[in-house]
Amino acid sequence: GAGVSQSPRYKVTKRGQDVALRCDPISGHVSLYWYRQALGQGPEFLTYFNYEAQQDKSGLPNDRFSAERPEGSISTLTIQRTEQRDSAMYRCASSLYSASGLYSNQPQHFGDGTRLSIL
Amino acid sequence: KQEVTQIPAALSVPEGENLVLNCSFTDSAIYNLQWFRQDPGKGLTSLLLIQSSQREQTSGRLNASLDKSSGRSTLYIAASQPGDSATYLCAFYSGSRLTFGEGTQLTVNP
Numbered sequence: 531g532a533g534v535s536q537s538p539r540y541k542v543t544k545r546g547q548d549v550a551l552r553c554d555p556i557s558g559h560v561s562l563y564w565y566r567q568a569l570g571q572g573p574e575f576l577t578y579f580n581y582e583a584q585q586d587k588s589g590l591p592n593d594r595f596s597a598e599r600p601e602g603s604i605s606t607l608t609i610q611r612t613e614q615r616d617s618a619m620y621r622c623a624s625s626l627y628s629a630s631g632l633y634s635n636q637p638q639h640f641g642d643g644t645r646l647s648i649l
Numbered sequence: 650k651q652e653v654t655q656i657p658a659a660l661s662v663p664e665g666e667n668l669v670l671n672c673s674f675t676d677s678a679i680y681n682l683q684w685f686r687q688d689p690g691k692g693l694t695s696l697l698l699i700q701s702s703q704r705e706q707t708s709g710r711l712n713a714s715l716d717k718s719s720g721r722s723t724l725y726i727a728a729s730q731p732g733d734s735a736t737y738l739c740a741f742y743s744g745s746r747l748t749f750g751e752g753t754q755l756t757v758n759p
Contacts, residue, residue, distance in 0.1 A: 534692070561745065572653075572738050572749025573693070586746065621692065628745040635681050635700050638747060640693040 532556070534641035536622050542647045545614060551607045551644045555624030562605050563623040563638060564597055573621050579605060580627065612648045619643045655739060655750035662729055663758050670724040670753045672739035683747065684713050684724050687736040696724070696737075729757045 535554040543549055555562050560581050565573035575589040581602040590596070594612075599605040609616055623638040656671045672682075681700050685693040697706045697713040699722070705714040712725040722739055736754045740747040 563746070565747075570751065572740065572751050573747070575746040575748070578745055586744070589746070623693075623747075635698070635742075637683060637695045637698045639695060640685075642690070642692040 534622055534624050534639055536620075536641040536644050538644060539642065540645045540647075542649065543612060544649050545612060547612055548608065548610045549612055549646065551609075551620050551622075551646070553605045553607070553622030553624075553641060555603065555605070555622070556639055559624035559626060559639070560602065561625045561628040561636065562599060563625075564605070564607050565621045565623065565640075567619040567621055567643070569618075576607070578628075609646075612646075614648045617646055617648045619645050653739060653741065653748055653750035655737075655753050657753060658751070659754040659756075661756040661758065664729060664731060666729050666757075667725070667727050668729055668755075670726070670737050670739075670755070672722040672724070672750055674720050674722075674741055676720075681742040682713075682715055682722050683740050683742070684711075684722075685738045685740065687738055687752065693738065726755075729755075731757045731759045733757050 537552045563578040564576040567573040577587040577597050578585050579599045582599050594610045597607045621640055621643045623640045625636040625638045628636050652675045654673045683698045684696040686696055687693050699706050699715040710727040715722045734757050736752040738749050738752045740749040
């Protein structure tokens with residue numbers, strides 16, 4: 531497809547379970563970003579990659595959250611031992627190359643997100 | 650910490666009106682700013698990206714301006730249509746990350 535693809539669209543799981551959210555960026559986009567959006571709020575940055583290298587993970591809320599992009603394409607955001615406060619929309623975006631530490635001028639393109647609900 | 654404020658939080662207008670959405674930020678040292686549209690159950694659609702060297706960008710009925718000295722950006726929508734109903738978000742670049750406002754929920758009534 532032409533856009534950023536995220537799966538699953540919806541995920542409902544019990545507290546304490548691990549979840550893995552997947553993002554497939556636009557072809558040719560080497561920068562990939564994860565955001566989390568609470569209801570009625572704007573998205574908040576979690577982490578981003580250039581190719582397979584994680585450039586900035588300062589937005590990850592705690593060590594239960596991790597992300598990887600082993601081959602520089604598809605990325606997985608993993609949340610271990612989920613808690614109810616983790617419930618949110620998780621959004622992935624991609625862009626052409628955005629150098630770490632410099633102000634980007636590459637527009638980010640977002641997927642439709644994964645709605646995560648922790649019971 | 651940079652903060653982004655969008656006013657108003659919600660806006661309801663009749664079809665055909667010209668309208669302005671406001672975005673203000675606390676740090677005038679921002680570089681680039683992007684406006685998005687969010688539809689329920691959908692992703693964010695990029696509308697306009699204004700780079701630091703620019704003062705405004707136009708796309709169709711949309712015009713976005715950036716005034717770093719006053720810490721403001723505005724999105725102007727001309728001749729609004731019911732299809733423009735959505736939440737509009739502004740976001741600025743801090744390095745490669747985007748910092749978003751909370752959005753303005755726009756309803757255009759036929």
